[in-house]
Amino acid sequence: MLQYIVKRTLVLIPLLLALSIVVFIIIQLPPGDYLTTYINQLRSTGMEVTEDQIKALEARYGFDQPMYMQYLKWMKNLLKGDMGYSFVYNRPVNALVGSRLPATIAISLVSTILIWLIAFPIGFYSATHKYSFGDYAFTGISFFGVSVPEFLLAILIMYLYFLVTRKYAGGLYSDVYAGKPWTWDKIVDMLKHVWIPLLVIAITGTAGLFKTFRANLLDELGKPYVKTARAKGVSNMRLLIKYPVRIALIPFIATVGWMLPGLISGQTVLSMVLSLPTVGPLLITALQNQDMYLAGSIVFVMGLMAMIGTLVSDILLAVTDPRIRNSM
Amino acid sequence: MANALCMENAENLVEVRDLVVKFRTDEGIVSAVNSVSYDIPIGKTMGVVGESGCGKSVTSNAIMRILPENGWIASGSILFNSRLGVFDIARLPDKDKRLVQLHGREMAMIFQEPMTSFCPVYTIGNQIIEAIKLHTDLPKSEWRNRAIDLLRKVKIAKPEQRVDEYPYQLSGGMRQRAMIAMALASNPRLLVADEPTTSLDVTVQAQILDLMKDLQQEMGMSILMINHNFGIIAETCDNVAVMYLGRIVETAATKELLENPMHPYTQDLFRSIPQVTDQRGRKLAYIEGSVPDAYSIPKGCAFFPRCRKAQKGLCDESIPPVVDLGNGHKVSCFRYDQ
Known part of the structure; x- marks a missing residue:
């Protein structure tokens, strides 16, 4: 087991190297770079930009060096934990991302826990009460949750909220608290805003999870080992928890892998609609402006999270499922 | 009644x-x-x-x-x-x-599909011991030994080792023996x-x-x-x-x-x-x-x-x-x- 974990972790090193190269290439792929965007901006405002000025700018941003040098410089700084400088915002990437990360992770984490707390119990109820009224009701609602896009739901809720209270509910807190230190009042104000994204994610996220868990559990309930346990005289609830539920949960452990990058990016579209200060919209802006260090760093961190997430879920799977553990 | x-x-x-x-x-x-x-x-x-x-x-x-x-x-x-x-x-x-x-x-029962009648994520011993725990008054320290005895009774070789193995590690015939052992747990x-x-x-x-x-x-x-x-x-x-x-x-x-x-x-x-x-x-x-x-x-x-x-x-x-x-x-x- 320990050997497996070490081996599995060491594999990360070449993977990370490959990831950084791929990210760098992708960032460079679109025609032009930040400078062309910048010069175009200057020209459109009527400013004269001479060849000399362009040369100077290139030298300042390091664009005059060959591609591999730029990559090595980026990597060197990355290893030191410095993700570079954002051209658009004129601030270090670390500070930019850092200011948005806590809210992003908090929203994602709370909504994930919320989803699990709702989806698993009702999935359990639905599967054990197949074709009952409650099962039909939950399944009906979940169709709604799966099919309505979350941004639409967000707009709808904001609109209804505005109709009733005549207040704007977007953002993470009211404008008066922007840039202010965290006080009790600010927290209360935030709670008044944050329920909308949480509600939206809870409805849409729960629906999918509920349906998957119900289907998994129904599959397991039909397995012979459930009959064996019943014939053995295990009481019903104990039986369900120990056997089929345990096995029906295994696929969800595998999803931890792609949950981690989601924690960082936040719900991008939803964040834009609700103007939440999460990392997702930041990435979109960076990509639009070819702000290479900002975009590259965010994509790289998300890739890193995906790898760590997969590592964690692989280890968890090995712990929970002996068939996987022993085939290693 | x-x-x-x-x-x-x-x-x-x-x-x-x-x-x-x-x-x-x-x-x-x-x-x-x-x-x-x-x-x-x-x-x-x-x-x-x-x-x-x-x-x-x-x-x-x-x-x-x-x-x-x-x-x-x-x-x-x-x-x-x-x-x-x-x-x-x-x-x-x-x-x-x-x-x-x-x-x-x-009354106990054994089934047609010994391959799937045991739950795959628990050891044979765990599942037999569950029956022992439910149906006998044996002290906890004796459960494991009783499970090994049962496996020996159904003529499974090396029961001390098999008791800690998972169902997929046993052949079909052995699993059916283990099923019988589990059924016999409580006479x-x-x-x-x-x-x-x-x-x-x-x-x-x-x-x-x-x-x-x-x-x-x-x-x-x-x-x-x-x-x-x-x-x-x-x-x-x-x-x-x-x-x-x-x-x-x-x-x-x-x-x-x-x-x-x-x-x-x-x-x-x-x-x-x-x-x-x-x-x-x-x-x-x-x-x-x-x-x-x-x-x-x-x-x-x-x-x-x-x-x-x-x-x-x-x-x-x-x-x-x-x-x-x-x-x-x-x-x-x-x-x-x-």
Whole structure:
């Protein structure tokens, strides 16, 4: 087991190297770079930009060096934990991302826990009460949750909220608290805003999870080992928890892998609609402006999270499922 | 309630009387088992034989009270002479505590699919110990040793090692042995074996059947053997009931039935068993037609459309009564003596 974990972790090193190269290439792929965007901006405002000025700018941003040098410089700084400088915002990437990360992770984490707390119990109820009224009701609602896009739901809720209270509910807190230190009042104000994204994610996220868990559990309930346990005289609830539920949960452990990058990016579209200060919209802006260090760093961190997430879920799977553990 | 009931015959462990089991399906309500009656004597083996879909497994599931959710016992009784007194299993409510007590402690079951009858994520030992914990008063420190003893009893080699292994690490035959070990954890009075050797190869089949016989002699339990294979039934059972489409058509002591089958269906079944002594090129005997599905059971005798002796106006009009030929030989046919 320990050997497996070490081996599995060491594999990360070449993977990370490959990831950084791929990210760098992708960032460079679109025609032009930040400078062309910048010069175009200057020209459109009527400013004269001479060849000399362009040369100077290139030298300042390091664009005059060959591609591999730029990559090595980026990597060197990355290893030191410095993700570079954002051209658009004129601030270090670390500070930019850092200011948005806590809210992003908090929203994602709370909504994930919320989803699990709702989806698993009702999935359990639905599967054990197949074709009952409650099962039909939950399944009906979940169709709604799966099919309505979350941004639409967000707009709808904001609109209804505005109709009733005549207040704007977007953002993470009211404008008066922007840039202010965290006080009790600010927290209360935030709670008044944050329920909308949480509600939206809870409805849409729960629906999918509920349906998957119900289907998994129904599959397991039909397995012979459930009959064996019943014939053995295990009481019903104990039986369900120990056997089929345990096995029906295994696929969800595998999803931890792609949950981690989601924690960082936040719900991008939803964040834009609700103007939440999460990392997702930041990435979109960076990509639009070819702000290479900002975009590259965010994509790289998300890739890193995906790898760590997969590592964690692989280890968890090995712990929970002996068939996987022993085939290693 | 328990004390008011009394077995018809004190030598019987189980008396099934006029059992009717129904299922709710998309096409409507189906009777899978119709007024089935048989006895399981104490310390003896009762066999139920028939084609797939004839209701033999449903009967055993009804006795174990592990019918699927869409099935229920519509009428009839299943008297069980337990250590706690006589119960009518058919009448116990689903949530009755005594039901959990009967399961495992008084009656245990082994199944057709040893490959999937153990839960894949727990060790064999864990699952056997669960039965020990539920049904015996042994102190916790003894559980593991008892599990190893049980595995040794069913002749699994290196039980100390096997007890910590997972189901997928064991072969099919070994898993079925482990299933038997788990069933024996509490010295049950009845072992229900639902096609216990069907998915095993022939050599392993013989070993498992021998093992069951030995254990029965040692522990004095009764066995209900459900099987479609007449050879296995003949080898292991003291009495046999032949089922066709949810009804028992003939019951007798095994020897009597083999020598003297009275129902046309039983006779045809025997004729269609291939013999090693058969001449080369002889066409295998078979029964005309195929089993009607449970939604269109013929009026009258269910076997009527395929029967050689059928008589129009008689067999297709009413259900033949059970005729007692003496010595426990019963047949349900109008024209058995023709």
